[in-house]
Amino acid sequence: MKKRVFLPAVLALTGCPGGEQLGAGEWRSIYIEGENVCFTVKREEVLTRYSLAINNKDYKVLIVEEGVNLTYPKTCFNVQLNRGVVYSATYAISDKNYTYSFIIDNEGNLLDLGR
Numbered sequence: 001m002k003k004r005v006f007l008p009a010v011l012a013l014t015g016c017p018g019g020e021q022l023g024a025g026e027w028r029s030i031y032i033e034g035e036n037v038c039f040t041v042k043r044e045e046v047l048t049r050y051s052l053a054i055n056n057k058d059y060k061v062l063i064v065e066e067g068v069n070l071t072y073p074k075t076c077f078n079v080q081l082n083r084g085v086v087y088s089a090t091y092a093i094s095d096k097n098y099t100y101s102f103i104i105d106n107e108g109n110l111l112d113l114g115r
Contacts, residue, residue: 025097027114030089031076032102038076039091047075050091055101062087083108 031038039047051064062079081087081104089100101113 025090025092025099028098028100029102029112030091030100032081032110035078035080036076037079037081037089038072039089040075040093041072043072045075045093046071048092048095050075050089052077052079052087052089055086055088086113 031041039050047070049066052062054060083104083106086103103111
Protein backbone atom coordinates (compact mmCIF):
# COMPACT_ATOMS: atom_id res chain seq x y z
CA MET A 1 0.00 0.00 0.00
CA LYS A 2 2.81 2.43 0.82
CA LYS A 3 4.28 2.01 -2.68
CA ARG A 4 0.95 2.92 -4.29
CA VAL A 5 0.74 6.15 -2.29
CA PHE A 6 4.38 7.08 -2.82
CA LEU A 7 4.37 7.53 -6.63
CA PRO A 8 1.25 9.76 -6.81
CA ALA A 9 2.61 11.82 -3.92
CA VAL A 10 5.93 12.32 -5.71
CA LEU A 11 4.19 13.30 -8.96
CA ALA A 12 1.90 15.72 -7.13
CA LEU A 13 4.83 17.42 -5.42
CA THR A 14 7.29 17.43 -8.32
CA GLY A 15 5.09 17.52 -11.39
CA CYS A 16 4.70 15.17 -14.26
CA PRO A 17 7.96 14.18 -15.99
CA GLY A 18 7.99 15.65 -19.48
CA GLY A 19 5.15 18.01 -18.64
CA GLU A 20 6.78 20.89 -20.45
CA GLN A 21 7.02 18.83 -23.64
CA LEU A 22 3.30 18.01 -23.34
CA GLY A 23 2.36 21.70 -23.48
CA ALA A 24 2.09 22.27 -19.73
CA GLY A 25 4.90 24.79 -19.92
CA GLU A 26 7.67 26.13 -17.77
CA TRP A 27 7.16 26.51 -13.99
CA ARG A 28 6.34 30.12 -13.12
CA SER A 29 4.51 31.37 -10.05
CA ILE A 30 1.49 33.62 -10.09
CA TYR A 31 0.80 36.50 -7.70
CA ILE A 32 -1.68 35.62 -4.96
CA GLU A 33 -2.84 37.90 -2.15
CA GLY A 34 -6.02 36.89 -0.36
CA GLU A 35 -8.62 36.27 -3.06
CA ASN A 36 -6.72 38.32 -5.66
CA VAL A 37 -4.96 36.12 -8.24
CA CYS A 38 -2.75 37.74 -10.91
CA PHE A 39 -1.17 35.76 -13.72
CA THR A 40 1.24 38.63 -14.34
CA VAL A 41 1.83 42.05 -12.79
CA LYS A 42 4.14 43.36 -15.52
CA ARG A 43 2.37 45.83 -17.78
CA GLU A 44 4.45 44.85 -20.82
CA GLU A 45 3.38 41.17 -20.68
CA VAL A 46 0.30 39.98 -22.57
CA LEU A 47 -1.77 37.16 -21.08
CA THR A 48 -3.19 35.09 -23.95
CA ARG A 49 -4.64 32.09 -22.08
CA TYR A 50 -5.35 31.17 -18.45
CA SER A 51 -6.91 28.50 -16.29
CA LEU A 52 -7.08 27.99 -12.53
CA ALA A 53 -8.52 24.79 -11.13
CA ILE A 54 -8.93 22.85 -7.92
CA ASN A 55 -6.72 19.82 -8.34
CA ASN A 56 -7.86 17.58 -5.48
CA LYS A 57 -9.85 14.38 -5.92
CA ASP A 58 -12.73 16.55 -7.17
CA TYR A 59 -11.22 18.48 -10.11
CA LYS A 60 -13.03 21.77 -10.73
CA VAL A 61 -12.15 24.62 -13.07
CA LEU A 62 -12.55 27.97 -11.32
CA ILE A 63 -11.64 30.36 -14.13
CA VAL A 64 -10.63 29.74 -17.73
CA GLU A 65 -10.28 31.76 -20.92
CA GLU A 66 -8.46 31.25 -24.21
CA GLY A 67 -7.70 33.59 -27.08
CA VAL A 68 -7.47 36.72 -24.93
CA ASN A 69 -5.00 39.61 -24.99
CA LEU A 70 -4.94 41.00 -21.47
CA THR A 71 -2.42 43.27 -19.79
CA TYR A 72 -2.09 44.18 -16.13
CA PRO A 73 -4.31 44.96 -14.21
CA LYS A 74 -6.79 42.94 -16.32
CA THR A 75 -4.65 39.85 -15.65
CA CYS A 76 -5.96 39.78 -12.05
CA PHE A 77 -9.09 37.96 -10.91
CA ASN A 78 -11.04 37.66 -7.70
CA VAL A 79 -11.20 33.94 -6.79
CA GLN A 80 -12.19 32.38 -3.49
CA LEU A 81 -9.28 30.18 -2.41
CA ASN A 82 -9.78 27.72 0.43
CA ARG A 83 -7.27 26.26 2.86
CA GLY A 84 -6.13 22.66 2.41
CA VAL A 85 -6.89 22.66 -1.32
CA VAL A 86 -4.41 22.01 -4.15
CA TYR A 87 -4.72 24.49 -7.03
CA SER A 88 -3.20 24.27 -10.51
CA ALA A 89 -2.77 27.13 -12.93
CA THR A 90 -1.84 26.93 -16.59
CA TYR A 91 -1.45 30.06 -18.62
CA ALA A 92 0.34 31.67 -21.55
CA ILE A 93 2.09 35.00 -21.71
CA SER A 94 2.76 36.11 -25.27
CA ASP A 95 1.87 32.52 -26.27
CA LYS A 96 4.58 30.97 -24.08
CA ASN A 97 3.07 28.30 -21.79
CA TYR A 98 3.51 28.29 -18.02
CA THR A 99 2.25 26.15 -15.16
CA TYR A 100 2.03 26.57 -11.40
CA SER A 101 0.62 24.46 -8.54
CA PHE A 102 0.15 25.50 -4.94
CA ILE A 103 -1.75 24.76 -1.75
CA ILE A 104 -2.86 27.05 1.03
CA ASP A 105 -2.16 25.27 4.31
CA ASN A 106 -4.40 25.33 7.38
CA GLU A 107 -2.54 28.39 8.74
CA GLY A 108 -3.14 30.34 5.51
CA ASN A 109 0.40 30.03 4.14
CA LEU A 110 0.79 29.56 0.40
CA LEU A 111 3.05 26.60 -0.43
CA ASP A 112 4.59 26.30 -3.90
CA LEU A 113 4.31 22.62 -4.91
CA GLY A 114 6.94 22.75 -7.62
CA ARG A 115 10.03 23.76 -5.73
